[in-house]
Amino acid sequence: MDEAERRLGHRLPADLRALYLMADGDGVGHDHRHLFGQAWLSLESMVAESTGWGAAERPWYGWDLEWDAIVHDASPADTVRRCGGHPGWLRFASGEDGNFLAVDMAPARAGHPGQVIATGRDYQDGPAYLTDSLTSLLGQRLELLDQGAYEKYDDHIALFPPDPGPPPREFVGGPIPEEVPPTLQAIHVNDVTGLVDLSPLTAAPQLRRLHLNRCATADLSPVRDLPVEDLRVTLADGDLAPLQAHPHLTSLSLTSTAPTDIAVLRTLPRLRSLDLSGADVPGLPALADLPGLRYLSLDARQWNSFLNDAEPPPTLAAARLAGPDVSLDDALAWAARLGIDTDDTVRVTGTLRRRA
Incomplete structure (x- = not known):
């Protein structure tokens, strides 16, 4: 854990650190249990995804497509930095489709260190704010289990969170x-x-x-x-x-x-x-x-x-x-x-x- 944090350049938030001390991701071989609705990455994979090519910046598609690019603000406003990527966004879960969940260790002025954001392929216009912490994210998932808002198949559970939809931007x-x-x-x-x-x-x-x-x-x-x-x-x-x-x-x-x-x-x-x-x-x-x-x-x-x-x-x-x-x-x-x-x-x- 100490070596991972050294390579990341950030200490993990206490709740994510505690979770990694219990288990090294939710994968069994190449099969993930999708604890967060996405594949919870092993510590080694998290470091690789958070420090690899493209993790700290948005892809660049050339002047003909990008000369007028902008980055939207998240909602609530000023919680997440208006940028396409940042070394303080530590990707701990993967949708295995180019999208990630990350703990944000470099929030904007109205944000909170350790808040959870969504970033990656489908967030070229800017990241999305999800919750104030990993603990809150896990709490939301436990509430869905208590409400019976899930479906079980084999060894997997698919949760069905309510979808209020993002505010129109x-x-x-x-x-x-x-x-x-x-x-x-x-x-x-x-x-x-x-x-x-x-x-x-x-x-x-x-x-x-x-x-x-x-x-x-x-x-x-x-x-x-x-x-x-x-x-x-x-x-x-x-x-x-x-x-x-x-x-x-x-x-x-x-x-x-x-x-x-x-x-x-x-x-x-x-x-x-x-x-x-x-x-x-x-x-x-x-x-x-x-x-x-x-x-x-x-x-x-x-x-x-x-x-x-x-x-x-x-x-x-x-x-x-x-x-x-x-x-x-x-x-x-x-x-x-x-x-x-x-x-x-x-x-x-x-x-x-x-x-x-």
Whole structure:
């Protein structure tokens, strides 16, 4: 146990330590009894899962998919750190499907060391808070046994906990709902006719992602006091002034129906990712003054205008040449202007035939 804790860099919470002193997981060979609804790992396996590749960070799927990624807050708020993984999350049970239960030894300010969280493959948007301790988790399972809320087959018992469902934190649909739940953290507004009024979203003080898809707004004022980190918007005859000095905005995808001044982007302290390929934006040299920009997407005309007058920000890690008709030659010429060596580019041609 002492060696395991040394390797983990954390002392186990007292209840989990006591449990391991009684038994080394619930496995008999490769067959687990699923004490926690998941396979309770042996101490050796727990150390391996908690310190192995990917345990301390969320998987990275590349700039094309991840440039606007966010992490949701758990419920209750501020109990679990808003990150995809952490070395203080000690995975003690496995769903054997890429999901885990973990004791959280590095909680957020409203959390408690030793609280139990769910993390892993199905929690890419953020971990879930389950209980304040392993003792509480075991107590819940004992209550289900007392209530007869289980089914026994062979040597296994499957418990049936009530499912109140998590509080709504994401909405995908048409118009913004008349009653916006205060727990909402992401909203995707799709295909709305006419201009979208964003003012109802002020009822969601935890909103972190706002996407307007195939619809537009003329007023970004409601976003000013919301902790929005990822914004995708079509702006109709409006301006970006309400975003002045926004302290949270990290990624912005802008489409506009009229020329839009982007000087306000200089005032965004956390802006890291930007897609202006669908916008009419004069003054592109202002992009060179964005000190933290990591990702930039422009169309060919915009890139030419920008590179004729300025150098790319030195912090830029990834760039995209947007547009439906970009050829390989176009892409190579553009990459060369960015200072990328294209001499070793491989061209492959051929015919794809379906197998009979």
